[in-house]
Amino acid sequence: MNAPSIRPIRSEDLTADGVVTDGVIELTLEGAAELGAKALLDDFLADVRAASGDRQDVVVDLRGLEYMNSSSFKSILTWIVAVRELPEERRHTIRFISNPRLHWQRRSLHSLVSMGGDAVTVEEREPTP
């Protein structure tokens, strides 16, 4: 049976894509998550949860995300806390890939990791030219 698809986000300021590969879901967010983005992200992450069946590990590439406002931050926060609270046998990992040139990402992801427990990690990686 095919996994449910992850509908992309295509707005003026934000794009998001999700690809289900062998055992891992790869997400890419680019642009800016500003006012109005939260509802789009909520739907997108609901698709991610459905696609993962709350079992598949997720990698979130944020290197092209110029900014994320606090409403969108809440959307991500709600998702990672939901994953953290899954029964242990169903709990998967979330790995954020951040851009070291966007210093706000280091601070904000540190805040998110503090709420995600062992399920959430962050890796800094230079963006692809």
Added chain:
Amino acid sequence: MSEPVHSAPVVGPASFATSFPPSVSLVGAVRRFVFTFYTRIIGDRDQASLLALATHELLENAVAYCAGGEVTVRVTVAPAGSGHLVRVRTRNTASSEHIATLERIIEQLRATEDPVVFFRERMRQAIRDATGSGLGLPRIRAEAGLELECSVIDGDVELIGQTVITSKADP
């Protein structure tokens, strides 16, 4: 060949202000501008990134809750010792309920001993709260390090965030 004049460091106070009818798209435009503005004056992209975050959150708050008329943002960067004093000020009309909410959050922020612990508590609350995030001001305090004040002037609400950025070369 000598350095062109326009690339020399800014040694005096620098400021700018802009006003516009509430517009979501202009908040992002201001954030991009102030990131460059802060970088050129302070010379530290990491600090500039956090100051741009604070400016965005203050201005987005002003736009989201503006009850009519224009929103104004004024940014001032002035030398302070070996660093810079950065002040971001927004002004807009707002409902009395929203002003009361701002005053309450800022009072809580001023009373807290650890803004990071306070921010984590607000994150826990935000997950349970279906309306709004309530995270903007605590995030500014915890992640960008700005002290916050709120006052009401001629019926408008004015939010001020400020911090001193010290040079990376300082011990």
